Amino acid sequence: MDGKLMEYFNRQPRLGVISTSSRDGRVDSAVYGSPQMIDEKTVLVAFARGRTWANLQENPHAVYMIMQPGEGLQDWKGVRVYLRMKEHFQSGPRLEAYKREAAKIVGEEAVRMIAVLAAFEVEEVRPLIDFGQGWERGI
Numbered sequence: 001m002d003g004k005l006m007e008y009f010n011r012q013p014r015l016g017v018i019s020t021s022s023r024d025g026r027v028d029s030a031v032y033g034s035p036q037m038i039d040e041k042t043v044l045v046a047f048a049r050g051r052t053w054a055n056l057q058e059n060p061h062a063v064y065m066i067m068q069p070g071e072g073l074q075d076w077k078g079v080r081v082y083l084r085m086k087e088h089f090q091s092g093p094r095l096e097a098y099k100r101e102a103a104k105i106v107g108e109e110a111v112r113m114i115a116v117l118a119a120f121e122v123e124e125v126r127p128l129i130d131f132g133q134g135w136e137r138g139i
Contacts, residue, residue, distance in 0.1 A: 009037040016066040020055035060085035078128030083120035
């Protein structure tokens, strides 16, 4: 991967959908704007204590999908980033530093919902619509 994915991933404003699954296969998808790619293999995501976080405690795998509409189906842009949670922080300096920075962007009220900061490893990147070409076609 190169810096092109990181630049695309972190472009603001943008929303994406994070999908997770519990150990027994119950799927959840939620709109998230907070995921941040900090290097070419690492994504940080802040979570409240909801269904998405509950699933990740049972199954560390997730997919983050970013979409940008186009005129026709083949003109849509986006990526599907397959992730595996490496570590998480429910307290401590790393979580508090993240909350301080996030408060500058989204405000104190939104930051109060953050209970966990998780670091994910990027395992695979696929285009939004896979025409059998490389992921770069997706952005």
